[in-house]
Amino acid sequence: MARCTVRYEGRLEAVLPEADRLIMVKADGCVAIHADSGAYKPLNWMNSPNTLVEGVGEWVVTNPKGERLVITMHNVLSETNHSLGMEPGLEKDGVEAQLQVLLSERTDAIQAGMTLVRREYPTDIGPVDLLCKDIDGVTVAVEIKRRGDIDGVEQLTRYLHELNRDARIAPVRGMYVAQEIKAQARTLAERRGIVCVEVDYDELRDRPSNVLRLF
Amino acid sequence: MARCTVRYEGRLEAVLPEADRLIMVKADGCVAIHADSGAYKPLNWMNSPNTLVEGVGEWVVTNPKGERLVITMHNVLSETNHSLGMEPGLEKDGVEAQLQVLLSERTDAIQAGMTLVRREYPTDIGPVDLLCKDIDGVTVAVEIKRRGDIDGVEQLTRYLHELNRDARIAPVRGMYVAQEIKAQARTLAERRGIVCVEVDYDELRDRPSNVLRLF
DNA sequence: GTGTATATCTCGGGG
């Protein structure tokens, strides 16, 4: 904790006038300067890899990209050191990747009779979440989001345009699947002939897989 | 600093197994749990507004949205308290807002003879950065970015579609202005008839304004 | 390394 002035020169120029703040230096060398409010982003920071040089009343942090963070210490209020050891890391559940795996094994939850061709189907402009065939044998590109916003519709539209240039699979239609689809996104999607489906994560988890198993 | 286990239930479910970590509580009540590496994002956190209840060996943080963070304290290594007082805040220079102001007064730096109609021109789907008229009197929608990525092209395309529905100003053409325009973005933009212009921030600042002044 | 998509994004502004 210290009364300090901070100057950053890099992707932009920024100055923090003199005030009391928390200065956090982690084992990997990264530096973060926190005020007493405003989670969780620091006022100013420098990511690792970098070099910290402690001078007289001044810390200079530089990184290989040529960015520079200068902390001028006017008054050090307190200093605490701890070595924390191994971090096992955060275990998550419920993000888009999980939703994608669940849906890839339950494509009939998106639309009755639909089967999976491939998850993360690659194209020149990025991977399509799910490529499927519907009950009539028509190819369907499925974009999956936790929150269905407008940018997901744009993304799917780009994929559809790309996929429909491939005569082997065209025509391809689009489906937009999310736990919640925003009104604006739905309007834009439907105007483009994209079918929107909202799914419930918990229901989905309880629903049996429709993938044929060999044993 | 404490040996702790953390559980978050909210927008997703997440667990942090037992380990030593830094637990930061700010004046506004927000909580952040940091490991000794990985700038600057905490492993787990809870933003204000929230309520922190300190129980026996357990802190429970809840917020009005129904999210919940439970910190089980196995061993408190140290505790430090400071009141930091007022934060004057970060002063920035060089971001898009500044670029927009500079360009709005120097529209002829985008294209010779172009004049400003309005900055932040409002539409039903959001504000257009600059609405201008070119030397031939044709309306031009200008999208400004620091880095010209593909999403800026999509954004401008939506604005153009919207603006061209207005018979009073149609036809409207688009210009994409950035300090650096990515190849993919340029290709997509030009395919849609959008003219791309790269500008230099420092040169722009030195260039005189083309806005007519009354005195 | 570049490019693309995600994030409990955070943060700020406008309706």
Next chain:
DNA sequence: CCCCGAGGTATACAC
């Protein structure tokens, strides 16, 4: 309050 856009976004992952 939500929606939308910007960010020194950071971060993970595929090519």
